[in-house]
Amino acid sequence: MINVLEFFRNLPMKNCYKCGDTITEKADCYGNICDDCDHPAR
Numbered sequence: 001m002i003n004v005l006e007f008f009r010n011l012p013m014k015n016c017y018k019c020g021d022t023i024t025e026k027a028d029c030y031g032n033i034c035d036d037c038d039h040p041a042r
């Protein structure tokens with residue numbers, strides 16, 4: 001049996017492909033981009 005914590009620790013971190021920030025609590029539909037980079041107007 002694999003430990004649940006080990007399982008999550010082995011998951012790849014989601015990072016913004018533009019600035020490299022770690023993305024947390026993002027829906028998959030957003031892709032790999034953080035809030036800051038998600039707004040083209042900025």
Ligand SMILES: [Zn+2]
Pocket residue numbers: 016017018019020021033034035036037038
């Ligand atoms: Zn970003």
